[in-house]
Amino acid sequence: xxxxxxxxxxxxxxxxxxxxxxxxxxxxxxxxxxxxxxxxxxxxxxxxxxxxxxxxxxx
Numbered sequence: 444x445x446x447x448x449x450x451x452x453x454x455x456x457x458x459x460x461x462x463x464x465x466x467x468x469x470x471x472x473x474x475x476x477x478x479x480x481x482x483x484x485x486x487x488x489x490x491x492x493x494x495x496x497x498x499x500x501x502x
Contacts, residue, residue: 482496482498482501485501
C-alpha cells in the first residue's frame with residue numbers, strides 16, 4: 444500500500460483557479476479597442492525621468 448501521507452491532491456488549478464478562464468475573462472472585458480483620453484488627463488509620474496511629453500507623439 445501507499446504509506447505516504449496524502450497531500451492536498453487537488454492540483455494547482457483547484458487551489459488558485461483556472462488561469463485560462465481568468466485570462467479569457469480579462470481579455471473580453473477590456474476589448475481590443477482601448478480607451479482614448481485627452482492629453483490633458485495624463486499626469487506625469489514623479490519617478491519617471493521624462494519631464495516633458497510631446498502632445499503630437501502621444502496621439
